[in-house]
Amino acid sequence: MAARTFLGTLRLATLLAVLFFVALGAWLDRARSRDWNDTLRVTVYPISDSADAGVRAYAAALQAGDFADVESFFLDEASGYGIALEQPVRIRVSHAVQDLPPALPDRAGPLTIALWSLRLRYFAARTAWKDPLPAPDIQVFALYSRLGPGSAAMPDSVGLSKGLIALTHLYGDAAAAGSNQVVLAHEVLHTLGATDKYDVATGQPLVPEGLGEQDRQPLYPQDFGEIMAGRIATSAHAAVVADSLEQMLVGPVTALEIGWPP
Ligand SMILES: [Zn+2]
Numbered sequence: 155m156a157a158r159t160f161l162g163t164l165r166l167a168t169l170l171a172v173l174f175f176v177a178l179g180a181w182l183d184r185a186r187s188r189d190w191n192d193t194l195r196v197t198v199y200p201i202s203d204s205a206d207a208g209v210r211a212y213a214a215a216l217q218a219g220d221f222a223d224v225e226s227f228f229l230d231e232a233s234g235y236g237i238a239l240e241q242p243v244r245i246r247v248s249h250a251v252q253d254l255p256p257a258l259p260d261r262a263g264p265l266t267i268a269l270w271s272l273r274l275r276y277f278a279a280r281t282a283w284k285d286p287l288p289a290p291d292i293q294v295f296a297l298y299s300r301l302g303p304g305s306a307a308m309p310d311s312v313g314l315s316k317g318l319i320a321l322t323h324l325y326g327d328a329a330a331a332g333s334n335q336v337v338l339a340h341e342v343l344h345t346l347g348a349t350d351k352y353d354v355a356t357g358q359p360l361v362p363e364g365l366g367e368q369d370r371q372p373l374y375p376q377d378f379g380e381i382m383a384g385r386i387a388t389s390a391h392a393a394v395v396a397d398s399l400e401q402m403l404v405g406p407v408t409a410l411e412i413g414w415p416p
Contacts, residue, residue, distance in 0.1 A: 176275070187292070187318060188346055188347065188412060192239075193242065193243065194242060194243045194244070194291045194292060195244055195288070195290040195291045196244065196246070196290055196291065196293075197247070197285070197287060197292070198221060198245055198247050198248070198296050198338070199247075199293065199295050199296060200213040200214070200216045200296050201251050201252075201254060201255070201298070202298055203326075204298065204299045204300050204326060209298050209300055212298060212328065213296075214249065217247055220247070221245040221335065223398065223399050223400075224243065224342070224399065225241065225243055225244065227335075227381075227399040227402070229242060231403060231404040231409075234403075235415060237414060237415075243342070248287050250281060250287075251281055251295065255295045255297075255321060256270060256277055258270055258321070271314055274319060275319060278319045292319070292345050292346075293318065294320045294321075294338060294341065295320070295321045296324055296338065297321070297324065298325070299325070299326055300325075300326060311341050313341035313342065313343070314344075318345045320342060320345050322338055322341045332397045333397060335398070335399050336381070336398070336399055339381055339399060340381055343381060343382060343404075346412040347411050347412055348408045348412050349382065350382055350384075351363050351364035351383040351405070351408065352382075352383045352384055352393075357393065358385075358387065358392075358393055359383035359385055359386075359387045359393055363380065363383075363406075363407040364379075364380050364382070365383070365405070366379045366380050366402070368405070373390075375387070375389065376388070378402065378403055379401060379402050380404070381399075381403065381404055384396075
């Protein structure tokens with residue numbers, strides 16, 4: 155009985171130590187990723203989430219150049235906030251991942267989500283270790299399927315601010331390249347601490363922080379959207395998905411959250 159208690163205590167102490175180092179590591183990563191002294195290295199791992207031959211071929215052929223718009227988006231927006239880096243974000247593409255990352259369970263409670271996030275971090279660490287490319291600052295697992303971004307069956311994309319990992323669900327078709335990049339930039343910003351700027355119930359951008367043009371007169375329709383709102387408000391009750399990052403910008407609240415000077 156005494157031995158069992160001792161083992162139990164030892165197990166608990168080990169678990170607490172592991173959690174402490176995971177938390178400390180995440181805090182250090184996050185502090186470093188938001189100082190904007192160096193280029194943030196992002197690796198995108200395209201993964202086909204479909205048996206469809208077209209989707210598989212599309213995901214397999216993706217190269218860094220296919221994400222050039224995400225790099226220019228970060229360059230344009232960061233320079234607008236006085237960040238002098240020549241390349242705030244650099245994207246590389248790795249095809250080193252063959253198996254699917256652990257899926258976020260449906261309607262999960264806080265404990266299930268915590269365990270899932272540990273499993274995803276373990277998956278990400280193993281991936282970085284197997285990958286011939288140097289370990290990046292941010293890892294994006296990009297799952298391509300036949301479902302469109304607005305589709306009800308499409309699982310939510312997530313960006314973990316603790317661990318600098320994003321899991322994005324994208325449309326496996328060249329026609330959706332622009333809207334895919336909007337989703338990708340949004341999730342990368344989550345990993346840097348940005349919060350959503352839309353109403354969870356309706357998807358409508360929040361006013362004013364979710365609008366691209368907060369001072370516009372009259373306010374609607376907006377021509378630009380705030381990246382963390384994800385959509386462009388055409389009226390107080392309607393919004394459209396952006397076709398490209400050129401229609402999106404980083405608003406002042408998001409900028410503050412990710413450490414860009416006001
Ligand atoms: Zn979001």
